[in-house]
Amino acid sequence: MSFQPIKFYQTGTFTVGNRLLAPEERSVQASIRRFNSINSGHRACQGCGEALGARYAIDAAMEATQGQLVAANATGCLEVFSTPYPETSWQIPWMHSLFGNTAAVATGLAAAMKIKGKKEVRVIAQGGDGGTTDIGFGCLSGMFERNDDVLYICYDNQAYMNTGVQRSSATPPAARTATTMAIGEEPGNVFGQGKFVPAIAMAHEIPYVATATVADLRDLEDKVQRAMGIRGARYLHILVPCPLGWGTASHETIKMARLAKETGLFPVFEAEHGEMKSVLPIRRQLPVEEFLKPQKRYAHLFAPTPRVEIIARLQAMADRNIRKYGLLGGTQ
Amino acid sequence: MMDKPFAITLDPGSSLANRTGSWRTFRPVYLDRLPPCNATCPAGENIQGWLFHAESGDYEQAWRILTEHNPLPAIMGRVCYHPCEGACNRQYVDEAVGINSVERFLGDEAIKRGWKFVKPAHQSGKRILVVGAGPSGLSAAYHLVRLGHTVEIHEAGPLPGGMMRFGIPKYRLPREVLDAEVQRILDLGVTLKLDCKVTDIRAAMAEGGFDAAFLAVGAHIGKRTSIPAGDAVKIVDAVSVLRSMEGEDKPMLGRRVVVYGGGNTAIDVARTAKRLGATEAIIVYRRTREKMPAHDFEVEEALQEGVMIKWLSTIRQAGDHQITVEKMKLDEKGFPQPTGEFETLQADSIVLALGQDVDLSLLEGVPGLEIKDGVVQVGPNMMTGYPGIFAGGDMVPSERTVTVAVGHGKKAARHIDAWLRGTTVEVAPKHELATFDKLNPWYYSEAPHTVRPMLNIIRRQSTFDEVQGGLDENNALYEARRCLSCGNCFECDNCYGVCPDNAVVKLGPGKRFQFNYDYCKGCGLCVAECPCGAIRMEAEES
Numbered sequence: 040m041s042f043q044p045i046k047f048y049q050t051g052t053f054t055v056g057n058r059l060l061a062p063e064e065r066s067v068q069a070s071i072r073r074f075n076s077i078n079s080g081h082r083a084c085q086g087c088g089e090a091l092g093a094r095y096a097i098d099a100a101m102e103a104t105q106g107q108l109v110a111a112n113a114t115g116c117l118e119v120f121s122t123p124y125p126e127t128s129w130q131i132p133w134m135h136s137l138f139g140n141t142a143a144v145a146t147g148l149a150a151a152m153k154i155k156g157k158k159e160v161r162v163i164a165q166g167g168d169g170g171t172t173d174i175g176f177g178c179l180s181g182m183f184e185r186n187d188d189v190l191y192i193c194y195d196n197q198a199y200m201n202t203g204v205q206r207s208s209a210t211p212p213a214a215r216t217a218t219t220m221a222i223g224e225e226p227g228n229v230f231g232q233g234k235f236v237p238a239i240a241m242a243h244e245i246p247y248v249a250t251a252t253v254a255d256l257r258d259l260e261d262k263v264q265r266a267m268g269i270r271g272a273r274y275l276h277i278l279v280p281c282p283l284g285w286g287t288a289s290h291e292t293i294k295m296a297r298l299a300k301e302t303g304l305f306p307v308f309e310a311e312h313g314e315m316k317s318v319l320p321i322r323r324q325l326p327v328e329e330f331l332k333p334q335k336r337y338a339h340l341f342a343p344t345p346r347v348e349i350i351a352r353l354q355a356m357a358d359r360n361i362r363k364y365g366l367l368g369g370t371q
Numbered sequence: 372m373m374d375k376p377f378a379i380t381l382d383p384g385s386s387l388a389n390r391t392g393s394w395r396t397f398r399p400v401y402l403d404r405l406p407p408c409n410a411t412c413p414a415g416e417n418i419q420g421w422l423f424h425a426e427s428g429d430y431e432q433a434w435r436i437l438t439e440h441n442p443l444p445a446i447m448g449r450v451c452y453h454p455c456e457g458a459c460n461r462q463y464v465d466e467a468v469g470i471n472s473v474e475r476f477l478g479d480e481a482i483k484r485g486w487k488f489v490k491p492a493h494q495s496g497k498r499i500l501v502v503g504a505g506p507s508g509l510s511a512a513y514h515l516v517r518l519g520h521t522v523e524i525h526e527a528g529p530l531p532g533g534m535m536r537f538g539i540p541k542y543r544l545p546r547e548v549l550d551a552e553v554q555r556i557l558d559l560g561v562t563l564k565l566d567c568k569v570t571d572i573r574a575a576m577a578e579g580g581f582d583a584a585f586l587a588v589g590a591h592i593g594k595r596t597s598i599p600a601g602d603a604v605k606i607v608d609a610v611s612v613l614r615s616m617e618g619e620d621k622p623m624l625g626r627r628v629v630v631y632g633g634g635n636t637a638i639d640v641a642r643t644a645k646r647l648g649a650t651e652a653i654i655v656y657r658r659t660r661e662k663m664p665a666h667d668f669e670v671e672e673a674l675q676e677g678v679m680i681k682w683l684s685t686i687r688q689a690g691d692h693q694i695t696v697e698k699m700k701l702d703e704k705g706f707p708q709p710t711g712e713f714e715t716l717q718a719d720s721i722v723l724a725l726g727q728d729v730d731l732s733l734l735e736g737v738p739g740l741e742i743k744d745g746v747v748q749v750g751p752n753m754m755t756g757y758p759g760i761f762a763g764g765d766m767v768p769s770e771r772t773v774t775v776a777v778g779h780g781k782k783a784a785r786h787i788d789a790w791l792r793g794t795t796v797e798v799a800p801k802h803e804l805a806t807f808d809k810l811n812p813w814y815y816s817e818a819p820h821t822v823r824p825m826l827n828i829i830r831r832q833s834t835f836d837e838v839q840g841g842l843d844e845n846n847a848l849y850e851a852r853r854c855l856s857c858g859n860c861f862e863c864d865n866c867y868g869v870c871p872d873n874a875v876v877k878l879g880p881g882k883r884f885q886f887n888y889d890y891c892k893g894c895g896l897c898v899a900e901c902p903c904g905a906i907r908m909e910a911e912e913s
Contacts, residue, residue, distance in 0.1 A: 055868025079391070087871045
């Protein structure tokens with residue numbers, strides 16, 4: 040595990056803050072003077088996981104760099120809801136790139152800082168799963184392969200949500216989107232397609248690759264802090280549930296991220312130079328139905344007739360993750 | 372326009388201009404819900420409130436919050452049957468919080484550190500007579516003094532404590548603990564007159580110039596039943612036995628003792644007999660273990676110590692060192708019915724533990740009183756039918772426990788105070804209950820409860836040393852921190868953290884949080900992720 044969980048202090052490190060912990064043991068988000076890098080007034084939907092994930096991650100990066108941070112941001116929800124010209128929610132130097140070239144723009148920013156002798160200014164590239172796993176993938180792979188000094192953060196909500204929920208290569212099997220079969224027996228995304236970019240990033244053997252969710256703040260903050268302590272290409276993939284695209288209530292965003300991790304469907308781990316270093320173990324293992332059932336994008340699996348064979352295939356995916364990444368850890 | 376860079380026509384602006392609060396149809400609202408422990412405490416303690424301070428290691432503050440309602444925590448931590456733990460929401464996570472053990476730790480800590488109560492700042496000039504220095508009388512005296520009144524306790528016995536001294540055995544409540552907590556109340560300026568039996572309440576009030584009286588004489592008369600008996604067998608009542616344990620002459624019960632009854636007193640006296648050297652202590656009870664009024668853990672402890680219990684049995688006859696017991700069976704309604712089957716038990720003495728009656732002689736001639744089933748009826752304000760005379764504890768209709776008595780004392784004190792000022796007590800409406808479904812238990816660490824040390828069995832059978840041990844600081848802190856803080860914000864920062872719109876304002880330690888409704892979109896994440904259920908969604912008015 041990436042951080043040392045603290046137990047027996049009522050809520051330990053499960054909650055955002057804990058008055059019983061020493062100040063240095065508390066999270067960035069618990070601080071009364073956190074940066075709020077992405078400010079109020081943004082136009083994200085109610086209960087947006089991406090807005091939350093972005094503040095968690097960028098605040099942690101700001102803390103780690105003492106505010107010496109610039110960011111390039113791919114087109115996508117995060118850019119659209121935060122910065123409708125001439126307003127912006129960002130309280131950091133922030134640059135909007137094209138949909139597909141954020142990694143390249145960030146590479147340029149890092150090179151510029153180097154030439155200007157501003158070694159302390161660190162660069163982040165960020166985008167959604169569409170801008171990362173599909174459209175921006177070539178630039179991303181180039182940035183990895185050159186080992187450019189950039190932390191790339193992908194906020195994965197598993198489809199193109201901004202434009203109306205179209206399938207991306209991060210959309211999981213069986214999830215319905217606007218562009219998976221709209222009629223017929225199988226409205227969900229097909230099995231056997233898509234990609235898991237964290238594994239591809241690991242294949243580049245870059246210094247640091249990690250996954251996180253908005254349900255485990257302490258783990259997420261620790262990973263950002265670790266990433267900012269390393270020079271070279273780094274990749275952080277954060278699962279950020281989308282109430283609109285997933286068809287969940289706005290108050291269920293964190294619960295959905297938690298269920299994705301607890302069922303094993305989304306493995307939370309970190310790797311260095313292509314090697315697995317640690318996993319955040321499942322705390323209370325749950326069957327995949329617990330994750331699927333609350334989401335309208337999976338409603339066709341439960342009605343009018345339960346699609347047990349599809350649910351079984353999704354469960355097999357979760358079981359494979361659990362096996363492959365050792366998600367039951369030492370807690371079982 | 373001229374000053375702007377190429378292709379820029381508008382000044383950069385902050386999204387703060389966009390008041391997203393206008394999207395909202397529901398708003399989150401902070402509230403305090405009533406924790407189930409507090410709701411169940413017969414003494415009305417703010418348990419969640421004092422645990423909150425114990426969690427951070429501020430034991431003195433925890434003790435001060437505790438004693439706002441109950442001046443006897445070290446006693447409570449030993450003799451209370453802790454209904455709070457039965458209600459504790461943590462039982463649905465793993466096991467209930469050991470509230471009683473933390474209370475005892477705080478009480479013992481207060482004695483060890485010599486913490487004192489704060490004396491009242493003003494004096495009302497009113498004089499109140501408290502009759503009886505048991506838990507109810509002491510509690511009333513404590514609260515009345517803190518409200519600025521002058522209090523005099525008249526106690527019939529030679530020492531204060533009532534049933535806590537003359538009913539509860541030493542192995543459950545060491546006397547130095549009792550003495551310390553009583554003394555701390557007396558140190559507030561309460562006058563205690565011992566061996567001062569009140570025989571006529573109105574005369575005593577007139578004589579001492581008292582403005583009001585609180586009666587808490589308890590129930591000290593052991594109930595008798597007629598058992599056909601020869602001369603050779605000794606029949607005594609349990610109250611007398613337990614009372615004589617406090618004197619020089621310990622009761623002579625013989626080697627084979629039969630206790631008749633199924634309440635906590637029966638258990639106490641059987642365990643006492645065992646410690647006095649009885650080779651056999653047998654409880655004879657007419658119904659089953661499930662129907663027994665004694666608390667199960669006490670039954671269990673008694674059985675561990677070698678006390679034997681004959682269920683479904685009544686004593687029909689007592690002869691020369693032996694008694695005849697008839698077996699019973701329960702009918703459809705659960706009442707025991709005789710079977711006609713008899714057996715014989717060896718017995719040197721029979722102790723009757725069939726309940727206690729109240730000595731109401733001091734109330735003779737007082738008009739307006741209503742006595743029913745041997746106890747004095749009181750109104751919701753604890754006042755009897757005679758204006759100015761209040762009553763509580765075992766002498767009024769209620770469950771007869773130390774904690775209930777303490778609660779009566781507190782309640783009566785508040786009403787006496789109001790009555791003396793010609794007003795009534797304004798009771799704030801109770802908060803809604805913080806039931807388990809209001810919580811998000813994900814956030815609480817796994818932590819099974821701490822087991823209190825028990826004295827070894829040999830010493831439990833032969834000495835009056837305290838049976839149950841206390842917690843040390845480490846495990847008391849741990850146990851306090853198992854509290855879920857049901858319904859009351861404990862500043863975990865979750866709402867502040869999980870808001871995607873930064874619409875929660877953190878006000879700093881001890882000051883909790885507030886919503887910035889200019890930007891709150893009403894998503895409800897803070898409500899869903901609040902561990903303790905201290906936020907609620909409310910519909911916006913359209």
